[in-house]
Amino acid sequence: MNDSQLTGTGVVPGIAHAPAAWLRQLQLPPIDESTLDEGDRDAEKERLMAAVAVVADRYDARAAAATGAANEVLTATAGLARDRGWTRAASKLVATGTRAPKAVSEAIATFVAQFEQLGGVMAERTTDLKDIRDRVMAELLGLPEPGLPDPDGQFVLMAADLAPADTAGLDPERTVALVTELGGPTSHTAIIARQLGIPCVVAVAGLDAAVAEGTSVLVDGTTGQVRWGVPEEEAAELVAKDAERREAIRSWTGPAQLASGERVQLLANVADGAAARKAAPTAAEGVGLFRTELGFLSAQSEPTAEEQGALYREVLDAFPGKKVVIRTLDAGSDKPVPFVKHEHEENPALGVRGVRLSFARDGLLARQLDGIAAARDSQEGEKSEVWVMAPMIATIDEARRFAEETRARDLKAGIMVEVPSVALLADAFLREVDFMSIGTNDLTQYTMAADRLAADLAHLTNPWQPAVLHLVARTAEAGVAAGKPVGVCGEAAADPLLACVLVGMGITSLSMAGGAISAVGAQLGQVKKAQCEDAAVAALAATTAETARQVALEMVTT
Incomplete structure (x- = not known):
């Protein structure tokens, strides 16, 4: 296979090489659109709220097992899962005869549309809402909870986007890199990836169509490149060089001091x-x-x-x-x-x-x-x-x-x-x-x-x-x-x-x-210190973000 690549935004430095594993999506059967008998509606509402409680409690349990940004994000998502706005809307649909899975889908779709229209930080919550929707529907239908794949050995996790519940549960010993089609430098994915020290690239357009499950990919979290078809020897050399960099990081004990002595x-x-x-x-x-x-x-x-x-x-x-x-x-x-x-x-x-x-x-x-x-x-x-x-x-x-x-x-x-x-x-x-x-x-x-x-x-x-x-x-x-x-x-x-x-x-x-x-x-x-000052001057003279980063890199490596 010829060496091919896509480029996104590198948000966590590092190089990793492993098979791609795509986030497990909810596999829904056709939703039952028949109308509930009036006598069954109260029980269906109870079933709905029980499923919401189970999903929210799972978020809370993951939050309790996490720290830092992961804890904060999961706690907020648990609150969103219990939010009276969407749960009340879903309950009203059930009261009119809509079955719980369809009610969840329709209620959250309304809120997703509203959040997307508002834009800004409210639009950030749509990924969380969709994750809540999928997990509640899975609970209602008795299906496996969507989320992280579980292949043998190490893998590069790929997804359109990652919900907090997914990123917070990552094992950095197995998940060696993250790549998403959506997201940005300050997304939940990027923040938690930094906390775990996992190379991460976001905003990779066309990822789903280009990289199939199991394809060996080389991820560079500094340049934002995602490559496949890379010769094994070249990939191994790049990973080994990055391993030396990581070892230098692991052995660093502080305090921080420039090579010229300034703290x-x-x-x-x-x-x-x-x-x-x-x-x-x-x-x-x-x-x-x-x-x-x-x-x-x-x-x-x-x-x-x-x-x-x-x-x-x-x-x-x-x-x-x-x-x-x-x-x-x-x-x-x-x-x-x-x-x-x-x-x-x-x-x-x-x-x-x-x-x-x-x-x-x-x-x-x-x-x-x-x-x-x-x-x-x-x-x-x-x-x-x-x-x-x-x-x-x-x-x-x-x-x-x-x-x-x-x-x-x-x-x-x-x-x-x-x-x-x-x-x-x-x-x-x-x-x-x-x-x-x-x-x-x-x-x-x-x-x-x-x-x-x-x-x-x-x-x-x-x-x-x-x-x-x-x-x-x-x-x-x-x-x-x-x-x-x-x-x-x-x-x-x-x-x-x-x-x-x-x-x-x-x-x-x-x-x-x-x-x-x-x-x-x-x-x-x-x-x-002089290199840092020269890098600052050079970056400030640049007219694009890419040029600013490149000239700064040249200054600190010379």
Whole structure:
């Protein structure tokens, strides 16, 4: 067979070679469209809700067995499975005589269409909804649960897209790479693949038609190439070379230091105490992003300050004496909380989310800050260095208000840089706060006006886009001038090459999934500060994302 290839967006570096195995799809028999007798409808509704409960409980069980991003995503999906919106719609259909499997299909189809029309982060949830649909229908019909294949030996997992329940259950010893037709650099697939250290390529158009089950494929998570028909000797040589790179990463113990001697602070992103305890033994020097919303997503009423404090204390205790940056509630949009009802929004990604929601509900922010302060004050022994930052800040007045409330509790106050207005006025914002942390996922989405999970827009949601790089550089420069820390906690921080560019711009810390720290640290140890600065200058002079990455690579490898 001749060497053939497709190219997508590489989101997790690495090279793997193995047979392709496609995600197992639900094989549905013809759906029974006959009308239920009126006397059977109540029992059918009970059967429907029992199947929903079973599927939601399975999501919860997978969440309990996972940590970090996987835990957070699965918990949110369990909540979506129980969502009263679609289950009520399905129940109403059953009440009119529609059998449960058809009712599930029709109800979720309506919500999928609505989410796709809304676009933005709401459109990201359609994959989750379809996964819920398939699993509930399988339960109702007594069919095998759709999901991961189980071939002998190692394999490259391929799919149109992967639901959280699939990616969270991966065994990196067997699944050596992920390739999807859809998705983007910040999709659930990419985030969890980074956490597991599995090479990953997304947004590969035409994958289904080109690569059959069992075809030996070579996946390059750096270039985004998916090749088949590659001579065995060539593939083995490339995999062996990549294995050397991985061994260097595995043997790296930190702390992060450039070849010229300068230290770079590498931190972990966590969502709860379990994830923090898992990250603690790594080379992470603390936590750069503690996503607090996990404790809110399934709560039917707002947790008290005391209840919140107990959750926060778990993370602080995992890093005594170290820096822990806590992000206040980032709910709204695709992460609704049950106890905060908000009117329908035409574009939730640009609506009442993040700090806007915290400001809108009286006392919500104050109680969270009280919980954070209580967690710090109740620590026994060496106390953590607690920093607190607000998401979705857009104006100076918002930053000033947040900083005042935070400092009133003797906490260091900072803000996320996700909205371009903050990057453009970074020097003015830094006069109000103690630090900034750049969330490159949302900053890229809002700068490029592109849904970060839209496969056909993956080229726009690439953090190497020149406009995004210039906003990051502008923010970093303002931090240097003000003598205040500016970090990066978005997925861009987990890209070893981009990490070099960020350091060259003046970024003071990089926060990422714990599994990505060693790769970034090993890469930084191979370059000097001058190379990083040259790479930053070269990348900023580029006019395309591809050129920016290529010139940066040339600078750090010479």
